[in-house]
């Protein structure tokens with residue numbers, strides 16, 4: 001791991017009074033902490049699915065999962081520092097009760113290359129969402145949050161690149177066509193604002209509605225979401241030529257805006 005959540009984040013320097021009333025920030029970080037900290041379940045499913053591919057399984061177990069879990073732990077510590085009255089464990093139990101039944105091996109794509117396309121979309125989503133939070137942290141002038149979300153965002157980009165390597169390993173063997181890849185991309189794109197987030201939000205038992213939260217998220221996204229970065233990463237599995245990539249990027253980019261992310 002490139003950083004350590006206990007030693008490298010200056011939680012003690014957070015200006016608590018400044019952000020304490022920021023409900024949107026609290027909810028966003030809590031949602032992310034729940035999902036990230038539960039990555040071990042996905043790790044087990046993926047390890048099973050790529051059994052025999054020792055390099056991939058080893059990387060998943062020794063690097064990917066510990067990094068994702070660390071993301072969750074660092075966010076949890078941030079929350080406990082600013083909002084100590086929030087009973088994180090109690091709400092996390094509500095989350096896992098509803099979330100774990102959905103994390104089944106049969107929820108994976110039908111082949112190894114296809115699953116990697118799905119993983120790349122997920123990492124596109126996480127790296128860009130954290131990048132949006134970096135920009136947001138700058139706006140509200142919260143340097144500890146800025147440094148934390150930047151570290152996480154960089155990890156997610158690295159995960160994306162590693163999943164891309166695995167994808168390339170299986171792509172030709174499976175003779176995946178661009179048409180098939182496009183289909184997976186679109187299905188997964190629609191799922192970015194997905195069930196996981198809703199379940200995590202509901203576990204917060206907030207008196208605000210999920211729709212109201214999504215509206216705020218889309219307001220923040222309009223200003224801070226790195227649409228260019230998202231589009232570029234999203235279409236990478238298609239392995240297009242530079243000039244063609246620009247044209248496709250232009251047609252895909254509005255899709256992110258319509259989704260409100």
Ligand SMILES: [Fe+2]
Nearest residue numbers: 036068071126
């Ligand atoms: Fe993560």
Ligand SMILES: [Fe+2]
Nearest residue numbers: 123126156159
């Ligand atoms: Fe990741």
